[in-house]
Amino acid sequence: MEDYKYLFKVVLIGNAGVGKTCLVRRFTQGIFPPGQGATIGVDFMIKTVEIDGLKIKLQIWDTAGQERFRSITQSYYRSAHALILVYDVSAQPTFDCLPVWLREVEEYASPKVLRVLVGNKVDRDDREIPPAVGEAFSRMNNMYFIETSAKDCSNVDKLFQEIARELIQVEHFLLFQ
Numbered sequence: 811m812e813d814y815k816y817l818f819k820v821v822l823i824g825n826a827g828v829g830k831t832c833l834v835r836r837f838t839q840g841i842f843p844p845g846q847g848a849t850i851g852v853d854f855m856i857k858t859v860e861i862d863g864l865k866i867k868l869q870i871w872d873t874a875g876q877e878r879f880r881s882i883t884q885s886y887y888r889s890a891h892a893l894i895l896v897y898d899v900s901a902q903p904t905f906d907c908l909p910v911w912l913r914e915v916e917e918y919a920s921p922k923v924l925r926v927l928v929g930n931k932v933d934r935d936d937r938e939i940p941p942a943v944g945e946a947f948s949r950m951n952n953m954y955f956i957e958t959s960a961k962d963c964s965n966v967d968k969l970f971q972e973i974a975r976e977l978i979q980v981e982h983f984l985l986f987q
């Protein structure tokens with residue numbers, strides 16, 4: 811039998827090219843893959859983290875951002891314990907689409923799903939979205955907020971660790987009993 815206390819499903823969503831696959835691969839494999847192609851449909855990876863001595867297995871679902879896969883990816887929302895909505899801090903249109911993504915979350919995910927907003931690619935020097943703007947959006951929409959770089963590794967482990975830490979809190983855990 812596998813040695814873990816909890817298993818949680820975490821689903822990444824957001825526009826094509828914001829770096830969802832790179833975040834997952836950085837976290838699960840410790841690499842920044844060169845020439846990462848667009849995700850087709852849905853992919854998943856597993857990693858176990860340890861929080862306060864408890865082993866927590868994260869099943870991480872990486873969805874395709876392209877519109878044509880939307881009906882496939884929506885079917886993964888329902889069973890998610892956490893949804894990570896990713897935008898690219900250097901691409902305004904990916905931020906402007908966030909309300910559309912949130913409407914999908916409202917429609918297809920559990921109302922109690924843990925919602926996390928991630929501004930990725932903070933290593934780039936052509937940032938268009940200041941941190942305070944991302945922060946304000948997350949506050950307005952009752953989400954956690956963190957900025958990351960899959961390229962230089964910043965905050966990637968922290969993102970998933972914090973999600974695991976939050977999910978073991980009783981209220982989220984009981985929801986999915």
Ligand SMILES: Nc1nc2c(ncn2[C@@H]2O[C@H](COP(=O)(O)OP(=O)(O)OP(=O)(O)O)[C@@H](O)[C@H]2O)c(=O)[nH]1
Pocket residue numbers: 824825826827828829830831832833843845846847848849850873874875876930931932933934958959960961962
């Ligand atoms: N500078 C920088 N580039 C990144 C970062 N994360 C991803 N990229 C680049 O952004 C591009 C898209 O990355 P992906 O991880 O494939 O994006 P995605 O969101 O999974 O895209 P879809 O699968 O089409 O939905 C690639 O060229 C990556 O090298 C980052 O943190 N910093």
